[in-house]
Amino acid sequence: MMHTLLQTDLRFGVIYSDSATGTADVGCVGEVVKHEKLVDDRFFLICKGQERFRVNKLVRSKPYLVAEVNWLEDRPSANGEDDVEGLANEVESYMKDVIRLSNRLNGKPEKEATDLRRNLFPTPFSFFVGSTFEGAPREQQALLELEDTAMRLKREKETLRNTLNYLSAASAVKDVFPSSS
Template sequence: MMETVVIDLFPLHTVLFPYQVIPLQIFEPRYLNMISRCFEQSQSFGICLIEEGTEVGPPAIPHKTGTSAQIISLRSLAEDKIFVFARGERRFLIRKLLQEQPYIRVEVEWIDPELPSFPGDYAHLKVCIENLLKKLPQQNLKIPQNDNQIFGLVSALLSGLRNEKQELLQLNADEIVPQMIEILERTTTS
């Protein structure tokens, strides 16, 4: 069994991939405290897709697989609101719920021993992305030169497919790029 660690969890109605940058507007007092503490202590926090519940109010039930996120910038918008950019790091599997209030803390096992690299045919993946972008002319999106940054673009393109994105996150590293290609090809032909 791999080493486990304890992290704070931010359940959302979105899936975060490693390398993806996500903007977050934080206004709930519990998450203001959590994110501020993570920022001050240079600690990562976890993001998981909500399986049941909502982002605001009582603690939601998260999926068991998520991604750690490192805050790359934080800006106060008002006394009770902050804006954060965070970058996805490593995937994890929740092993144990430790606390629900004021925010969720969990014990996790890392799926990726370090910041992952996902093997696959990136040339084919880029062609699939280009084909989908042609169907979405109103989008002003460009394919990044850095292969790792592609995951953020694919996540944006598949924004309405939360369950498919969650399934991608749960795959073995060598299965992710081929499955992304399959999903993009299916999306392009439909």
């Protein structure tokens, strides 16, 4: 696959699959931004996620999957009243608090997390936030499948709020029982 990829446009589909839930219908295009061939014919890749897709039909399964897809774009919010800019700012604030408290619990220096949004509009920011939920692939997949930025940001806000509550409790325990780190 890599040799074919390197001879074309360096883009490929990534789709979540596990033994419990099977293969997802929604995936993301990955673009190789840097690659290095290793001596044993493997590759070291740096990839960036691009647009999302939904699989319509599997065209081929060997030597790798090939599918017909529809491209997905976020629809306007269902009720049209959601302040996505405000939601994005709230999510950023929760992220900063989670980072600060997580660093404190892990004994890292407490430095202020600066502009996490990096001037991103709410939709790309919502995908960035989802990408930080490492270790929770099913949640990341659920976020990828949402086609409404406001709904995605609300779900991320709730996840970050729950994480912050957990970290706050852990921090309180650590303060009371310092030797139980």
